[in-house]
Amino acid sequence: DADVTQTPRNRITKTGKRIMLECSQTKGHDRMYWYRQDPGLGLRLIYYSFDVKDINKGEISDGYSVSRQAQAKFSLSLESAIPNQTALYFCATSKPGQGYYNEQFFGPGTRLTVL
Amino acid sequence: DQQVKQNSPSLSVQEGRISILNCDYTNSMFDYFLWYKKYPAEGPTFLISISSIKDKNEDGRFTVFLNKSAKHLSLHIVPSQPGDSAVYFCAASGRLTGGGNKLTFGTGTQLKVEL
Numbered sequence: 001d002a003d004v005t006q007t008p009r010n011r012i013t014k015t016g017k018r019i020m021l022e023c024s025q026t027k028g029h030d031r032m033y034w035y036r037q038d039p040g041l042g043l044r045l046i047y048y049s050f051d052v053k054d055i056n057k058g059e060i061s062d063g064y065s066v067s068r069q070a071q072a073k074f075s076l077s078l079e080s081a082i083p084n085q086t087a088l089y090f091c092a093t094s095k096p097g098q099g100y101y102n103e104q105f106f107g108p109g110t111r112l113t114v115l
Numbered sequence: 116d117q118q119v120k121q122n123s124p125s126l127s128v129q130e131g132r133i134s135i136l137n138c139d140y141t142n143s144m145f146d147y148f149l150w151y152k153k154y155p156a157e158g159p160t161f162l163i164s165i166s167s168i169k170d171k172n173e174d175g176r177f178t179v180f181l182n183k184s185a186k187h188l189s190l191h192i193v194p195s196q197p198g199d200s201a202v203y204f205c206a207a208s209g210r211l212t213g214g215g216n217k218l219t220f221g222t223g224t225q226l227k228v229e230l
Contacts, residue, residue, distance in 0.1 A: 043159070
């Protein structure tokens, strides 16, 4: 079944470490997104990419970077992790829909803890 | 600045009764509204949507109502079933410069359907 996968599913790291979260999809979608979820704050957009050569900042991109290695792969990096980046991270994909609306399909999430 | 708000963090309903989840928004430029459902340890999954030019959309047990003048939407689940117990996120779609759209999520409402 076409899917969105994320690795790792759980990660505990220390302040100052570099971390990479990976996302792969078999849906054949061009558009990929990274969100973080914090208690009481819902999901917030970190970065998005509409194709391999297109990278855009979302509402909370500071402290993060991304790489779109291929249509199917979109990685999120924390160059120097800090405790307030402890959160649940979701990758999502979509294809262009009717007009400007597109349904987004989410991966299972990565729980990151920065000590 | 929370553009999409879900003021009830939790809701408890008896099996067979109606569940009503509410969502308010502030940005009149949103053109689609969506509801996502999330189970523990899984990513959000799309449930139902409504265009800003409609006031109602129905899909089986799920109906979404949109009141544009009040900037309010609601999700009705009738009849509620124990398997509906999950966190429900309201999301609003807005257009991005250069094409495509971005989802802005509410903070979620935990629904518990009791036997």
